[in-house]
Amino acid sequence: MKTIKGPAIFLAQFAGDAAPFNSLDAIARWVAGLGYRGIQIPSWDARLFDLAKAAESQDYCDEVKGVVAAHGLSITELSTHLQGQLVAVHPAYDAQFDAFAAPHVRGNPAARQQWAVEQVRMAAVASRRLGLTAHATFSGALAWPYVYPWPQRPAGLIEDAFEELARRWTPILDCFEENGVDAAFELHPGEDLHDGITFEMFLDRVGGHARANILYDPSHFVLQQLDYLDFIDIYHDRIKCFHVKDAEFRPTGRAGVYGGYQSWVDRPGRFRSLGDGQVDFPAIFSKMAQYDFAGWAVLEWECALKHPEAGAAEGAPFIARHIIEVTEHAFDDFASGSADRELNRRMMGF
Template identity: 35%
Template sequence: MKNKRALLESHGLKCLAIGNHLVGQAVCDLIDERHQSIVPAHVWGDGSPEGVRQRAAQEMKDTARAAAAFGVKTVTGFTGSSVWHATYAFPPTSQAFWDKGFADFGQRWTPILDTFEAHGVQFALEVHPTEIAFDIASAQRAIEAVKGHRRFGFNFDPSHLGYQGVDYVKFLRTFTDRVFNVHMKDVWWGRGDGTVGVFGGHTSFGDPRRFWDFRSLGRGMVDFESIIVALNDIGYAGPLSVEWEDSRMDRVHGATESAAFCKRLDFPAAAGAFDAVFDKDKQARVGG
C-alpha cells in the first residue's frame, strides 16, 4: 500500500476513490456465462450462481477494507440486479415482483454496507441501466431497501441518465447528501437513422444507426454548466472524475481534451451573495 501511495505522490497524483464495478455487478445479478469474463477466477469458482454471488459479496467487503487501508473514503461500483431483466414489464410484472428484487438487493447489500460502516468508507453506486437503481425513482427505492443506510450513496454519471429522459440535474438536487462521487462523461441522443431505438437494437457502440452513443466531454448533449452549478449548490466538494468513452476518437486525444474541459468548466462556489458587496455596514467594517 505504501509503495503504491509513494508512486502516485512521486507523479503529483492522489487517489480519491477506488472502483470495483465488475465484482459488485455479480452480487445481485442472475449469473450467466458473461460474468466469468468480468470477475476474478476466485470469485467465479465453479460458476454456481449463488456461489458466485456470495463470493462477490465477500470481495466487496474486502474492497471496503482495502480502501480504508489505502486511505480512501469512497468506493464506486455496481450492485447488479435480479429484476433488471423485467424492466420492460412483459410478461406482466407486478409491483410485488419488483419488491422481491429490491428486497434481495437489501438483503445482500446491507451486510456489505455494514462492513463499509465499520471501516468509515462510503459506497457510491453508479446509477446505470442493469443496476438496481437506474433513474431517480429506482434510486429512491434502493435507498429504502437498505433502510437509508448512511454508507449507501451514488456515483453520479449524467451520461447514463440523459438519453433515458431522466433529469440529471434534478437527480443531484434530489439526493443532495448522497452524491459521493461524480463521473464527468458525455453522451448524445436523438441521433442515428431511425432504425435503432433507445434500447440499442443489439448494435455495438459507434454504429452510426444508434439513437444514442457516448461522446468525449463537451461533444455530447449533457449540460455540464448546470451540473457544476447544482454540485456547488448542494455543497459537493469531491472529485470530478473523467470517465472517457468515445468509439470514434483516439483515446489520448480524448483524455487530453476532456481533462482540459473539466478544468475550464469547474469553478469554486461563491463565499456569499454577489450583492453583499453593497452592504454599507460591511464596507465600514472592512474600511475601519
Template identity: 35%
Template sequence: MGRPVTLFTGQWADLPLETMCQKAKDFGYDGLELCCWGDHLEIDKADQAYCDQKKDLLKKYDLSLYTISTHLVSQCVCDPIDERHKNIAPDYIWGDGDPEGVRQRAAAEIIRTGQVAARLGLDTVVGFTGSPIWHMLYAFPPTPMELIDKGYEEFAKRWIPILDEYEKMGVKYALEVHPTEIAFDIESAKRTLDALGHHPAFGFNYDPSHLGYQHVDYVRFIYEFSDRIFHVHMKDVHWSDVPVTAGVFGAHLPFGDNRRYWNFRSVGRGKIDFESIIRALNDIQYSGPLSVEWEDSGMDREAGAAESCEFVRYSDFAPSNVAFDDAMQKE
C-alpha cells in the first residue's frame, strides 16, 4: 500500500541520533519515530532552531518524521511514584522526588512535548499515561469498585487539562495500550475513553504485541477503535503453547529469559498475525506510518531491524478496488 515504514528510536537511544539516522537509512526505512530521551529529542532544549536542526538532520539522510514519543516522562503523570521512576525521568522532572511534584512536572513536560511536535510540523505524540490503579489489578486484598472508579477519576483529572492544550495546538495524544497503563486491553480502553468524555485529542497507538500475550483479540481492537487509532507500532511477541515455570506475570525474570511464558520477538518471528492486521487497517482506511518497535533480547538488533523493515514492507498491501468475481458476470 505504500504506507511509510519507520523505526522507533527508543531502543536505540544509546546511539547518537546521526548514527541512528545512518543506520535507519541503511536498513531501508522511510523515516524515524523519535524518542524524547538520549540526544534524539531533548524537550527542554527544543526551541524552533533546535527543531529545525533535527529536521535538517533527518532530511540529510532522506528520512521523514511522522511522530515523536514520550513514553518515559508520560509514565510519571499519574503513577504512584517510586525509585523506578527516578531511573527513567530527567533530573529536572524528578527534582527532589516528591511524588506530587514529579507528577506535576511530568504533566507540564507532556504539554511542552505537544508544543515541540507542533514546531516539528507533526500532529501526533505517542506515549504512556501511567495509572493510579494498575497495582490493584489482581484485586487482592479485595478491591472495592469505588477505588477503581476513583482511579479513573484521578486519571481524567490529570490528563484532561493536558489534552485540552493538545486540542488547542492541533496535536493528538496516542496512548500505547500496554500493561501498567490506564488502558491495557479492549475493555479498559473503552473505560478510558469514557473517563475522558471521548476527548477528541486522545486516541491510541496500536501495538498488537501487548495484547497478544494477554489473549486479547488484537484484530478486533482495530475495529473497536477505528476512529481512535492515531499511530501503529509493528511489534511481535511469542508465547508458549505448553505449561511453563514462569507464567504471564513473568516471575520477576528479565525479558529474554526462556523460562518466561512470553517474550517479544523480532517482527515476523513471533505469533502476531500481521496479515489480519494489515487487512483490518485497510478496512478502517488507516494511512499513517507502520513504525517498527524492535525488541528481541535474543537477536542482534541491527540484523533484526533490517529484517523487520523488509518484513513490514512485504506485509503491507493496498486493498482491492474491485471485487474479484466482477469479471465473471455479464454486464
C-alpha cells in the first residue's frame, strides 16, 4: 500500500503582481512557510514559469527544480487548464475564452486552437524534463451548450462532438505517451468531460488510451449531485491527480443545481475552503489509501466567502491531518498462525 504525498497547493489562484506571489522563488518560500511540501504550477503564468523554455531546456528545468527544492518543496504537476480548454471551444464561448490565449491568436479560433495544442504538447515534454509522471488539464467542450436536451438534440450531435474531441486529443495523448506522462482531465462543468459517463464516452473514442486519465476533484461532483465516493470505486485506476477542494450544495425553494444565474456567493452550490463545506474527506482519503493512490493531495483553493490567504493557511494542516499513513501489517497479525494445509483441510471437514 502507498501513502498519499502532501500537502501540496495549486498556485493558480494565488499568483499575482505583488510579492510574495509574483515569482516562483517568493511564492515557494511563502507556501513552504505554511507547511506545504509540494506545488502544482500553472504553466500559463509567466511570472512563475516559462513553458516554452521548459520544453526546450533541461538546464532551465533543473534550475526550476532547484528553486523549488531550496524551500523543501517538490513540483507535483504542471497544469494546462487554460490551454486545454482552448483545444476545443464551441463558438458560443469564443469571446469569453479568447482571453486565455496569447494575444497574437485572439480573434482567430483556428490559430488559437493550434496554439493551444502546441502548448499542451510542450507541457508533456516539460513534465518529462521535470521528472513528473502526471499532468493536470481540461478537455475543452464542443457539446456543452447542448447539455440540457431542450430543444431536442438532433440525432448524432453528441456523438459527433465526442468524435471530434477525440480526434483533436488523440495525437496530444500520443505525445504524452512518448514522454511517459499521464494526462489527467479535471472533470468539470463547462467541459465535455464532466462526469464518469462523459469520460467513458471519450475514452471509448480514443481507444482506451493509457494516457487518458482523471484529475479527481470532489467539489465538482457535489455541485452536480454525483456520488463522489462511488466514483473512486469505479475509476480509481484512472485517477492520477487529486484536487482537495470543498463545496456545499444547499438547494432552496427558489434555486437548485443550475443556480438561477446568481453569483457564487448566492448559489445553492458553491465552493468552500477546506472544512467549511460538505465533502466527506475522511472517506475520500480512506478510499485513496485503499486503492494505492500514489500521487499528491493538492489544495485547490476556491471559496466564495473566505480570504484566500486564510484558506491557504488552513489548507496545509487540514490535508496533513487527513493523509493516512498506510500500514504494512494487518491489525490482527498478532493472532495469525503459520500455514498448515492439513489443518486447513481438517477445519473444512475434509
